[in-house]
Amino acid sequence: MIKVEHLSKKFGDVTVLNDISTTISKGEVISIIGPSGTGKSTFLRCLNLLEHPSSGSIIIDGVDLLDRRTNVPKIRQKMNMVFQSFNLFAHLTALDNLTLGQIRLLGMGKDEAARKSLDLLRLVGLAEKADAFPDELSGGQKQRVAIARCLAMEPEIILFDEPTSALDPTMVSEVLAVIRRLAKDGMTMLIVTHEMDFARDVSSRVFFMEEGGIYEEGTPQQIFEQPMREKTRAFINRVRSFHCSISSPDYDLYAMNAEIEIFCERQILPKRIGQKLLLLVEELLHLHQPLLSTETVEFKISHSEKHGTLEIVAESSGDEYNPISLTNTPDELGLNIITAMTETINYQRFEGKNRVLLVLGEK
Amino acid sequence: MDIQTSKEAKATVVTLSGRMDAVTAPEFETAIKQLIEDGNIVFVVDFAGLDYISSAGLRSLLATAKLLKAKNGQIHFANIVGTVKEVFDISGFGSIFQIHESVATALAQIA
Ligand SMILES: Nc1ncnc2c1ncn2[C@@H]1O[C@H](COP(=O)(O)OP(=O)(O)O)[C@@H](O)[C@H]1O
Numbered sequence: 001m002i003k004v005e006h007l008s009k010k011f012g013d014v015t016v017l018n019d020i021s022t023t024i025s026k027g028e029v030i031s032i033i034g035p036s037g038t039g040k041s042t043f044l045r046c047l048n049l050l051e052h053p054s055s056g057s058i059i060i061d062g063v064d065l066l067d068r069r070t071n072v073p074k075i076r077q078k079m080n081m082v083f084q085s086f087n088l089f090a091h092l093t094a095l096d097n098l099t100l101g102q103i104r105l106l107g108m109g110k111d112e113a114a115r116k117s118l119d120l121l122r123l124v125g126l127a128e129k130a131d132a133f134p135d136e137l138s139g140g141q142k143q144r145v146a147i148a149r150c151l152a153m154e155p156e157i158i159l160f161d162e163p164t165s166a167l168d169p170t171m172v173s174e175v176l177a178v179i180r181r182l183a184k185d186g187m188t189m190l191i192v193t194h195e196m197d198f199a200r201d202v203s204s205r206v207f208f209m210e211e212g213g214i215y216e217e218g219t220p221q222q223i224f225e226q227p228m229r230e231k232t233r234a235f236i237n238r239v240r241s242f243h244c245s246i247s248s249p250d251y252d253l254y255a256m257n258a259e260i261e262i263f264c265e266r267q268i269l270p271k272r273i274g275q276k277l278l279l280l281v282e283e284l285l286h287l288h289q290p291l292l293s294t295e296t297v298e299f300k301i302s303h304s305e306k307h308g309t310l311e312i313v314a315e316s317s318g319d320e321y322n323p324i325s326l327t328n329t330p331d332e333l334g335l336n337i338i339t340a341m342t343e344t345i346n347y348q349r350f351e352g353k354n355r356v357l358l359v360l361g362e363k
Numbered sequence: 364m365d366i367q368t369s370k371e372a373k374a375t376v377v378t379l380s381g382r383m384d385a386v387t388a389p390e391f392e393t394a395i396k397q398l399i400e401d402g403n404i405v406f407v408v409d410f411a412g413l414d415y416i417s418s419a420g421l422r423s424l425l426a427t428a429k430l431l432k433a434k435n436g437q438i439h440f441a442n443i444v445g446t447v448k449e450v451f452d453i454s455g456f457g458s459i460f461q462i463h464e465s466v467a468t469a470l471a472q473i474a
Contacts, residue, residue, distance in 0.1 A: 253386050275415065275446055282384055282417045333418035333454055340453040 001026045001188060002047070002079075002157065007056035009042055016042050018212035020056070024190070026156075029183045031199035031220075032192045034209035035235060036306070040192040043209070044159045047190070048081050060157075077105060080155035084162040086142045088134040094121060094145045095130040098152040105153065113152075120148040124178050140171030147178055158182065160191040169311055169359050170346055176202075177351065194306060196239050200224050208232045237266055241302035246285065249292040253282065260301065267303045269310075273362060276341055277301065277310060280358060283334040284314050287323040287356075291316050309343070312358040321354050322347045365412070366394050373473045374405040374439070376466055380412025383420035392423045396430070404436030407469045411442035416450050428460070437461075439469040 002024040009017040016039045024030060032040045045051040047058060049065060049072055058065040065075060088097050098117035102108040108116070121127045124144040134142055143163060150158055160179065164172045176198050183189065183202050193199050199206060199220065206223040208216045208231075216223065216232040224240075227233045242263040244256055257278055264274035281299065288297045295318040302311050314323070322328060324347050329335055338345055344359035364387035367378040375398060383391060395406070408424075428438050441463045443451055451457055463469035 253384065272446075279415070279417055279446075279450070282419070286385065286418060331418075331422070333421050337418055337450060337453055 001061060003057075003059040004047075005057045005059075007043075007046060007058065008054050009039070009046055009051060010054045015212055017046065017053075020213050022207075022214060022217075024188070026188055027186050028188055028205060029203045030190045030205050030207060031203040032190060032207045032209055033194070033196065033199055033223075033235075034207075034215070038209045039212050040209050041161055044081065044161050044190060044192055048076060048079060048159055050081075073105065077101075077153045078155055079157040079159060080150045080153050081159040081161065082143075082146055082150050082163050084165050086134070086139075086146045086166075088142055088146055088149070090134050093131050093133055094126065094137070094148075097134070097145060098149045101149065102152050117148070117152055120151050121145070123151070123181075124148045125174075138171060139167045140174045143167065143171075143175045144178055147175070147182075151182075157188045157190070160189065160193070162192050162194065164193070164195060165306075169307075169309070170344060170348075170357060173348075173350060173355075194239075194304070196224070197241060197300065197302070208235065210235070238305070239303070240266065241300055243298070243300050245296055245298045246288075246292060247296040249289060251285065251292070253285070256281065256299075263301060269303070269362070273310070273360070276360060277312070280312055280338060280341060280360065283338050284312065284323075284356065284358070286334050287329060288314060288316060290328070291318065291321060291323070294318065308362045310360040310362065312360070314356045316354045317352075318354070320349050323354065324356055364390060366391060368394075368398065370403075371407075371470055374407050374437075374470060375403040376407045376409060376470075378409040378412065382415040383413055383423070384415060384417045385419040388417075388419040388423040391420070392426060395427050399430060399434065399436070404431060404434050405473060406431070406437065407439045407441055407463075407466055407473075409441050409466050410447055411444070413447055414445065416447045418454075421450070421454055421456065424456075424460075437473065439463055439473065441466045441469045 005021050007017055007020040034040055042051055046053045060075065060079065063070060095117050098120060099113040102113040103110060118127060118130055121130055124147055126141060126144055129137060129141060164175050167175065176195065180202055203220050205217060206220050207214045208223055210231050216227060216229045224236060227236050242260060260277055260281060261274060291297060295316050297314055297316045300313045324335060324345060338358065342358045342360050346357050348355045364379060364381040364383055369376050431438050439461045442465060443462055
């Protein structure tokens with residue numbers, strides 16, 4: 001479907017992309033990961049001709065993008081892009097953001113466009129916001145509208161350029177859920193992302209970019225569990241998050257602590273932050289205690305160097321239950337500690353699970 | 364967590380070191396209960412060697428204080444510093460308990 005050969009891109013004397021060749025088939029979901037500044041965005045932007053490659057070729061279904069006769073707007077409709085910063089039209093409602101392109105570029109009638117657009121807003125869970133303007137929406141909602149707008153162009157391929165990087169941590173999951181759903185429906189996608197767990201479970205293939213090229217590629221299993229090359233290994237070690245699942249009230253706190261300490265060492269976190277992390281996890285476990293005899297609680301700790309934060313997520317199965325509600329805690333001691341030590345603490349019922357999110361600053 | 368006790372003229376000094384968490388807090392409660400049964404009702408707890416306390420530890424301290432109150436006993440804390448102090452401050456323990464700079468000043472204040 002997409003065939004890239006010897007693609008290079010220079011900005012002045014600086015070579016950002018150096019001789020990239022790859023083939024992407026229909027239905028593939030490719031996550032592009034790697035350190036900042038290694039050309040991930042530039043690669044996507046070249047595919048969409050937002051940047052003009054310095055040399056090489058890009059062939060989409062037999063059409064050479066760099067051929068002067070190629071219809072660029074048509075290509076962008078077929079291979080549409082979602083940006084980090086949403087890029088919605090501020091003066092148009094959510095619905096009109098969608099219908100505009102359908103009417104102007106696809107030549108659809110107004111009524112048909114409105115009907116289809118409303119269906120797409122429903123798909124991303126925002127039908128009730130059809131008449132809202134972008135500045136009346138949260139970041140997560142804006143990005144979901146932007147994804148719906150992208151879908152309105154009936155693309156065959158979607159390019160996502162860090163779709164969740166501009167979002168508050170509490171809103172990341174709603175956007176990722178929409179992208180996961182598109183993956184399930186078989187959409188071909190290339191996603192530049194810093195969300196490693198997402199990359200791991202949504203992709204069919206992962207590109208690790210470094211030194212201006214695809215330094216290593218493979219299945220999520222290969223890249224995240226057995227990276228072969230040195231720089232991939234170093235990167236994965238740094239971003240790897242901590243996971244653990246607890247399903248008994250007699251969990252082994254010290255085994256869990258030991259693993260968290262290893263995680264902190266790998267992430268090169270100061271000792272004081274490591275201590276706080278242990279404390280927050282113990283308090284969270286305590287708040288989940290009533291669930292542990294019947295349900296499983298999944299803990300995930302991840303470190304974002306980019307935002308200078310640590311995120312702790314505790315997700316439990318079973319009926320709706322808010323572990324951080326004062327009515328469910330015998331005293332406020334644990335909750336007070338958590339609240340004082342974190343920047344964010346919140347509960348969401350999300351996709352049939354109870355989800356508590358804590359965000360801790362690195363300072 | 365390591366718990367050491369020593370008898371002074373006016374009080375029993377309990378020296379804690381290590382971590383007071385969900386696993387070890389019950390050990391503290393058991394130890395103090397035994398001491399109370401043996402007739403000790405005035406305590407100074409030295410936190411100098413303790414480098415971690417969670418709400419489970421705080422609950423044990425509250426339970427112990429309650430027990431002692433019922434017996435007209437006393438509990439004093441000394442050397443609350445670092446992360447332990449941070450957790451005490453968050454929880455308002457500074458105003459619930461009698462906190463002293465050192466074991467010596469605590470002992471000096473006990474009538
Ligand atoms: N329009 C531009 N002009 C000059 N340099 C650019 C331009 N766009 C990107 N770069 C440079 O190209 C490199 C790769 O950038 P980018 O593709 O954004 O990396 P990534 O997405 O991996 O963080 C960076 O060093 C960046 O400064």
